[in-house]
Amino acid sequence: MIIMAKTSPVIEDRINKSQKLKNMGISLYPAGFQTGIMVSDAVARFGQMDSEALENESKVFSMAGRIMARRDFGKASFIHIKDTTGRIQAYIRKDKISDEEFETFKLMDIGDFVGITGSFFRTRTGELTILAKDISLLSKSLRPLPEKWHGLTDVESRYRQRYLDLIVNDSVKELFVMRSRIIQAIRHFFIKKDFLEVETPMMQPIPGGATARPFKTFHNALGMELYLRVAPELYLKRLVVGGLEKVFEINRNFRNEGISVKHNPEFTMLEFYMTYATYKDLMGLTEALFNHVVTKIFGSNVIKYQGETIDFTPPWPRISLFDALRDIGGVKDDVLNNREYAAGFANECQISLSDADVHGQILMKLFDHLVEPKLIRPTFITGYPTEISPLSRRNDENPEITDRFELFIGGKEIANAFTELNDPVDQRQRFEDQSALRKAGDEEAQFMDEDYLTAMEYGMPPTAGEGIGIDRVIMLMTDSASIRDVILFPIMRSR
RNA sequence: GGGCCGUUAGCUCAGCUAGGUAGAGCAGCGGACUUUUAAUCCGUUGGUCGUGAGUUCAAUUCUCGCACGGCCCA
Numbered sequence: 384m385i386i387m388a389k390t391s392p393v394i395e396d397r398i399n400k401s402q403k404l405k406n407m408g409i410s411l412y413p414a415g416f417q418t419g420i421m422v423s424d425a426v427a428r429f430g431q432m433d434s435e436a437l438e439n440e441s442k443v444f445s446m447a448g449r450i451m452a453r454r455d456f457g458k459a460s461f462i463h464i465k466d467t468t469g470r471i472q473a474y475i476r477k478d479k480i481s482d483e484e485f486e487t488f489k490l491m492d493i494g495d496f497v498g499i500t501g502s503f504f505r506t507r508t509g510e511l512t513i514l515a516k517d518i519s520l521l522s523k524s525l526r527p528l529p530e531k532w533h534g535l536t537d538v539e540s541r542y543r544q545r546y547l548d549l550i551v552n553d554s555v556k557e558l559f560v561m562r563s564r565i566i567q568a569i570r571h572f573f574i575k576k577d578f579l580e581v582e583t584p585m586m587q588p589i590p591g592g593a594t595a596r597p598f599k600t601f602h603n604a605l606g607m608e609l610y611l612r613v614a615p616e617l618y619l620k621r622l623v624v625g626g627l628e629k630v631f632e633i634n635r636n637f638r639n640e641g642i643s644v645k646h647n648p649e650f651t652m653l654e655f656y657m658t659y660a661t662y663k664d665l666m667g668l669t670e671a672l673f674n675h676v677v678t679k680i681f682g683s684n685v686i687k688y689q690g691e692t693i694d695f696t697p698p699w700p701r702i703s704l705f706d707a708l709r710d711i712g713g714v715k716d717d718v719l720n721n722r723e724y725a726a727g728f729a730n731e732c733q734i735s736l737s738d739a740d741v742h743g744q745i746l747m748k749l750f751d752h753l754v755e756p757k758l759i760r761p762t763f764i765t766g767y768p769t770e771i772s773p774l775s776r777r778n779d780e781n782p783e784i785t786d787r788f789e790l791f792i793g794g795k796e797i798a799n800a801f802t803e804l805n806d807p808v809d810q811r812q813r814f815e816d817q818s819a820l821r822k823a824g825d826e827e828a829q830f831m832d833e834d835y836l837t838a839m840e841y842g843m844p845p846t847a848g849e850g851i852g853i854d855r856v857i858m859l860m861t862d863s864a865s866i867r868d869v870i871l872f873p874i875m876r877s878r
Numbered sequence: 879g880g881g882c883c884g885u886u887a888g889c890u891c892a893g894c895u896a897g898g899u900a901g902a903g904c905a906g907c908g909g910a911c912u913u914u915u916a917a918u919c920c921g922u923u924g925g926u927c928g929u930g931a932g933u934u935c936a937a938u939u940c941u942c943g944c945a946c947g948g949c950c951c952a
Contacts, residue, residue, distance in 0.1 A: 394888080508913075532889095
């Protein structure tokens with residue numbers, strides 16, 4: 384019988400112990416356990432009581448958890464067990480439990496799950512401890528956990544075997560708990576404001592809503608090519624046409640592009656749409672959102688990120704793209720006004736361009752290099768060129784730019800928002816311009832979407848919409864340098 | 879795609895510069911120990927040194943390719 388694909392002497396020992404336990408009639412994997420109290424509850428309830436008070440409180444509780452440490456003394460032993468709320472010490476004495484239980488306990492290892500029933504007391508050194516009256520095996524672990532002192536530090540193992548990372552590195556678990564709480568706070572903010580949470584297709588016949596290369600797949604029964612979505616935008620706006628005036632979606636987008644400390648092929652995006660609002664309204668809403676979340680999580684408007692202090696107190700600076708390029712990036716006016724000058728300057732900065740890049744795309748590359756890393760405090764950049772904003776409404780004063788902003792925090796792009804283009808004739812022209820770019824070799828250019836145009840032709844109310852990169856928000860709020868540290872299972876090459 | 883760095887016991891790491899087939903700590907195993915907490919004390923097991931070639935009498939060590947990972951650049 385094959386027990387495991389690969390063993391080692393340490394694993395052989397555990398298999399032998401498992402056999403001994405089986406021979407004793409002990410189940411290695413019993414079903415369920417009645418837990419009476421969690422570690423954090425025990426600490427909250429008894430943590431402040433002195434020894435005498437604890438002795439008078441002779442009540443018996445059941446706890447369950449994974450054995451994380453073990454110190455044996457012949458006829459007694461201290462162990463630490465860990466549940467999802469924390470760690471607590473247990474004291475196992477031969478004279479307090481049955482002989483069979485003590486024999487079972489001797490065959491238990493670090494990593495095993497145990498159920499303990501007993502009463503709390505305080506040790507000589509003052510640690511709150513449960514004295515076992517009963518102990519039972521709840522699940523046998525066949526593999527040794529990483530070392531107790533250094534934990535698991537190998538980055539590759541931490542990502543590939545995130546469960547081990549979570550078991551032994553408490554800060555990692557805390558980070559992902561915080562991630563969940565931040566997303567809850569965001570969701571709560573929108574629900575409070577009467578937004579409706581919806582789910583739109585992740586498999587789309589035409590990938591739209593963002594300038595990005597999609598993943599392609601195939602539906603066998605339909606005999607149909609499909610794309611994983613690069614954004615939910617065009618579907619959410621169909622819902623706006625349908626009369627859902629305030630909608631939001633928090634879910635995964637997929638972009639078939641490079642991987643970096645800021646990019647994972649699948650990432651979590653929040654998008655929301657608000658009828659009768661403009662991009663300016665969304666700036667205020669965004670300030671309110673971040674203040675709600677940061678205050679809720681940190682109890683303060685100020686956080687630390689990679690050694691920088693970031694203050695979320697509104698109002699945040701609002702700078703036009705051109706002003707930012709000139710004043711922060713040190714870009715000259717002729718670069719701003721002329722594609723050839725811009726291309727020449729980009730070459731000087733050793734930024735690689737493609738021949739198909741339009742002036743706006745070159746300016747964005749300059750911006751990414753010269754300005755973005757400097758935008759530490761939350762900053763709205765406005766006035767993006769129309770030619771790189773195919774879904775945004777033109778500005779009334781200057782049709783060459785759009786009613787759009789991007790939000791930067793901690794030197795990273797965090798959000799993108801605009802007053803939606805709801806003129807179907809203009810939208811058709813923009814799609815055609817994008818198609819031309821695609822034909823010219825720009826694989827990121829957007830696809831013509833007739834079905835979306837049809838929806839818009841029925842009439843889309845004035846609307847503003849925004850997308851926020853949730854993983855990057857989590858990076859900021861957990862002081863993480865890499866997006867892989869805030870995604871439970873980041874993409875990895877298979878081995 | 880390019881540059882640099884890494885891959886040695888279950889985990890954390892030495893060893894490689896100046897080639898002679900491996901060490902430590904923790905974990906494990908055996909023994910002592912009924913208030914320890916990185917428990918302590920005595921003894922001890924465990925490795926195709928990521929992978930494939932090359933150079934050499936001899937390669938974990940030098941050279942090259944490949945795989946996986948990290949950082950930076952594109």
